Amino acid sequence: MAATSASALSIGSTISHGSIANQVSQSKAVGVNFNSRTHLKSFAGLKASASVSCESVSSFLGKESTAVLRHSFARKAHNLSQTSSNVLQVKASFKVAILGAAGGIGQPLALLVKMSPLVSDLHLYDIANVKGVAADLSHCNTPSQVRDFTGSEELANCLKGVDVVVIPAGVPRKPGMTRDDLFNINAGIVKTLIEAVADNCPDAFIHIISNPVNSTVPIAAEVLKQKGVYNPKKLFGVTTLDVVRANTFVAQKKNLKLIDVDVPVIGGHAGITILPLLSKTKPSATFTDQEVNDLTNRIQNGGTEVVEAKAGAGSATLSMAYAAARFLESSLRALDGDSDVYECAFVQSEVTELPFFASRVKLGKKGVEAVISSDLEGLTEYEAKGLEVLKVELKGSIEKGVAFAQKQAVTA
């Protein structure tokens, strides 16, 4: 992995002078500069040179992450100011593969990843033809090189040397279906893809989007174990969309500024296994019992709301792509050395008696650095009851995934 210390600055090739850098070092001209009006912006690759803003409400990041990101940027600017160079040639440095890149989530996700200043190489894989998506994206004037890989014979090449693999491959829900109804098709797809990940990029972070996440993550863990390369710190079920929805719905309900709101969501990623901890909302907010019930139900059924509105044309794709891009950006920042990156994710865990559980985790260069158990302390009666109920369903889904993977030997 070739992360450079400057990669958080890596939009375009040259960054122009401005205010934040001058705050960092007023004594001499610095190599990193910022457009004076804007600040540090994640995914600001729309403009190939310069301006990065941390303050935009459309940032993927919440207020705290934004502050950390800006601090990191300032630190790097300061370090660079100690060098003699006047101009910073910034380089994106991470390789990302999306498996299922031609799909409803895959395409908008690929676009968002193409905009990331941290990505040098973007590999798009699908069993459907993904050449057109790659050709289309490759015309965007952002730093990453896009390559397409269609069909299983090209999968190994797609994965070699990759730092993060994101997996949205599989079938989505139709009205009336639960995520578990997808198990029979998606379990096999995830198993096959993870075998290839184990063979070709066993050290990569693995982000699993394919549903049912409550089962596909345990399947992936079993396959990686069978291949002898399981690293629980690097396997993630992507539950970010539950947090994104919780933040949005709470901000709307309470008239809060969206960028300020952070609601931890724990448990799993299906129906009642999704448990938003409204009592831990930041900034702290008070809710009536009715509001807690309504908000919890809406967050748990946010996916179904979209499935029904799409009336047979699939499930959440755009908001999911946004959420997956946020989780990817957080992972890349962690890989790049930022030491204050927190996200909710479904990971191997000891915070409950279940082997996998979604909660806030601290991300670092080596993956999960810590699982934040304190969120489960001091729950309200409503949340504590929700936790007990969800554990029963989640246990069954985890066991179903493990049994599936153990029944079928991996290919050598």
Ligand SMILES: NC(=O)c1ccc[n+]([C@@H]2O[C@H](COP(=O)([O-])OP(=O)(O)OC[C@H]3O[C@@H](n4cnc5c(N)ncnc54)[C@H](O)[C@@H]3O)[C@@H](O)[C@H]2O)c1
């Ligand atoms: N984790 C979440 O919060 C969340 C949210 C929404 C959807 N999802 C899940 O994401 C998955 C994808 O949803 P979508 O709307 O993009 O579906 P989609 O059908 O639009 O796209 C899926 C893509 O996967 C590809 N594919 C199928 N089998 C493959 C294989 N073996 N290898 C590589 N690619 C393969 C298809 O060709 C297609 O391009 C579904 O399982 C859905 O339930 C998860």
